[in-house]
Amino acid sequence: MECERLEIVEAWKIIEAKHACLDYSKIEASGAEHMHWEDVSLVGTKIMNANMSHFEVDGAQMGGAYIHNIGIPKEGDLHYNPDIAKLPVRFEHCDFHGAQFTKCDLSNVELMDCEVKGMKINGILxxxxxxLISE
Structure with a gap:
């Protein structure tokens, strides 16, 4: 099967693709709201400078993923929305064993029913x- 190049510029399109190869596609300065991706390979995919409010990832294998420079926009930032800024980011039923969080703001983070064996904060178990607290 030959790969066809399709260029869409200044147009409103709804794309329905099934059993399609969209490898090496590039989308810039475009809307992609309410998209639904199911049973897809996103290996090597980058999402940059995006407003991902209400974004959901479910059932993904993320070994080797590198997530950085992520947060809730502060007042004055390009994507700041006061209603969205109040909403917490949630992680449920995730396996982060061996993960590293570096220079992250974990203020008011709450861990509920989580396994913390071997977890360190600044090198302290x-x-x-x-x-120490219970003594």
Whole structure:
């Protein structure tokens, strides 16, 4: 099967693709709201300078993923929306074993029913900190 190049400029299109190869596609300065991706390979995909409010990822394998410079926009930022800024980011049923969080704002983060064995904060085991508090 030969790959066809399709260029869409200044147009409103709804694309329905099934069993299609969209590898190496590039979308810039465009709307892509309410898209639904199911059973797709996004290996090597980059999303940059995007407003991802209400974005959801479910059932994804993210080994080797690199997520950086992410946060809730502050007042004055390009994508700031006061209604969205109040909403928390949620992670549920995720396996982050061996993950590293570096220079992240974890203010008011709440861990509920999470396994913390071996988890360290600035090199100190959380288990040891919890023992100190309970003594």
């Amino acid at each position: 959380v288990e040891d900190l919890l023992k």
